[in-house]
Amino acid sequence: MNTQPKIYVACNFPQEVLALFTNQFNAAYNDTGRVLRTDELIDYAQDADAIVLTATDPLDRAAVERLPASVKVVCTYSVGNNHLDLDALQAKGIAVFSTPGVLDEACADAAWLLMLGAARRVIEGIDLVREGTWQGWSPRQLIGREVWGSRLGILGMGRIGRAIGRRARGFDMTVHYHNRNRLSAELESGAQYHASLESLAQESDFLCIACPASPSTQGLINKQILQRLPPNAVVCNISRGDIVCDEDLVQALTTGVVAAAGLDVFAGEPDIHPAYRQLPNVFGLPHIGSSTLRTRLAMGELLCSSLTAHFSGAIPENRIR
Numbered sequence: 001m002n003t004q005p006k007i008y009v010a011c012n013f014p015q016e017v018l019a020l021f022t023n024q025f026n027a028a029y030n031d032t033g034r035v036l037r038t039d040e041l042i043d044y045a046q047d048a049d050a051i052v053l054t055a056t057d058p059l060d061r062a063a064v065e066r067l068p069a070s071v072k073v074v075c076t077y078s079v080g081n082n083h084l085d086l087d088a089l090q091a092k093g094i095a096v097f098s099t100p101g102v103l104d105e106a107c108a109d110a111a112w113l114l115m116l117g118a119a120r121r122v123i124e125g126i127d128l129v130r131e132g133t134w135q136g137w138s139p140r141q142l143i144g145r146e147v148w149g150s151r152l153g154i155l156g157m158g159r160i161g162r163a164i165g166r167r168a169r170g171f172d173m174t175v176h177y178h179n180r181n182r183l184s185a186e187l188e189s190g191a192q193y194h195a196s197l198e199s200l201a202q203e204s205d206f207l208c209i210a211c212p213a214s215p216s217t218q219g220l221i222n223k224q225i226l227q228r229l230p231p232n233a234v235v236c237n238i239s240r241g242d243i244v245c246d247e248d249l250v251q252a253l254t255t256g257v258v259a260a261a262g263l264d265v266f267a268g269e270p271d272i273h274p275a276y277r278q279l280p281n282v283f284g285l286p287h288i289g290s291s292t293l294r295t296r297l298a299m300g301e302l303l304c305s306s307l308t309a310h311f312s313g314a315i316p317e318n319r320i321r
């Protein structure tokens, strides 16, 4: 009889990541090739000791209450946890693990991709090349925003925010940030703290959103904040879509209050605000911040090692509840 913990892997993992779980545990997995509905997830998790899911598998209070009694651990293959009702999970005695730390650099790289892509009008440039409408070099063509030497404002100076800030040195940028709490001088590493988001906005030629999503950050980037940005500012979001008020950002992009946006995340993914598909000054990506093989594997390894630790009685560092 197999005495290993039973794991249900709901994520549609690349083979290399799935193998980490199937090699180490008595693992069943989602082989439908699609995201499961909540009722399917609950059905498939019957008798499982742990479930591995991700940001597309929300567990609200009602879903948590319906989880099989066997489930003692929920692992989320993400650093964000706003898709989970953590209080309900805790109340049911279910431990929750996530993947902090291992995806910071990949996400910071992607944040820079967003900043550069939006500032240098990459969408319009690609269209010219691919559609055959390019008429040849012109000094008037696709004049963008210079990244080098500009001011970078980071909303949320956690691990990902700091990794974004480190890269700014190479672009000779001054870094500003707003965070719930001011960081130590060592962690600030020369970045200038702003006690309010309003004050940060005023100094942000590039405003990069890297804070976790929570009820208190919903709609934080709204008309009032966007209007405080300097002329020709660029807004980037590497965190979660609902931190931005879409109607206000679309209006700002349409009227020139904001020059461009680089967005890797959107409210209601994949059914995003339709204007983001049309506006030429939106450089949009399909939520690929952490999507490199090295990071995908590191996220899987972290969850596997925390499951092993948990089932041998230890408390892994990435336990969030």
Ligand code: DGY
Binding pocket: 054, 055, 077, 078, 079, 080, 081, 103, 239, 289, 290
């Ligand atoms: C994360 O890790 O939170 C990514 O955004 C994927 O959900």
